[in-house]
Amino acid sequence: MRVLGIETSCDETAAAVVTVEEATGQRPRGRILSDVVHTQAAVHARFGGVVPELASRDHLQRGLPVLDQALREAGTELRALDGLAVTSGPGLVGALLVGVQMAKSLSVATGLPLAKVNHLEGHLLAVLLDDAAPSPPWLALVVSGGHTSLYEVREVGRYRLLGHTLDDAAG
Structure with missing residues (x-):
């Protein structure tokens, strides 16, 4: 299974293509085919912290180029994917809305299933991508x-x- 993930919960616009292979033992195995991150550090630096409105606007501007780059680096196209995933919270409401709307639009346009992902759960389970992950x-x-x-x-x-x-x- 090949999935495009979209992340816009705060001040980074990110997309990755991952594969999930058949389960070996107790859990499926995955591989990261691409991982593209656009950081907004320069946008927010003069304010001393993240400005939510600026973050949302930057996601709008950078979202599609980041998605395109992730697909190119993975050597795939939207029509070759099996699904989409998007961070749905927690995070900055406006920033999350940009990512969720991109993902929903792609899902409607392609017919691909869409999974909403909890941002914190993503952190908790990222270790499972490692072959030496704990049980x-x-x-x-x-x-x-x-x-x-x-x-x-x-x-x-x-x-x-x-x-x-x-x-x-x-x-």
């Missing part, structure tokens, strides 16, 4: 945006928040 349960430290959280991952879909920072991200 559940494991601990996951998520440092994303302005927060840090420690989770127990019991299995896919079952997580327990053990604690989080009260004011800022660790580091």
Whole structure:
């Protein structure tokens, strides 16, 4: 199965093409065929932090070129995909809307199924792309945006928040 993922939850416009192969043992195997990220660091630098309206506008401008580049780098086309995935939250509402609308539009235009992905769950499960990934349960430290959280991952879909920072991200 070949899937195009779209991420616009904050200040980076990203797209990746991944394959998910038949399960070997307890979990499927995946490979990253392309991973394209456009950062908005320069856009927000003079403000000392992310400006949500500017982030959304930049996603609108950069979204399609990032998607095109991800498909090119993966050596594939939309019609050769089996599905689409998009970050649906948490994140900046306007930024998320841009990515979700891109994904929905592609889904309607191509007939490809669309899966909505929780941003934090994506962080928790990214380790599964590694051949040496742990078997559940494991601990996951998520440092994303302005927060840090420690989770127990019991299995896919079952997580327990053990604690989080009260004011800022660790580091």
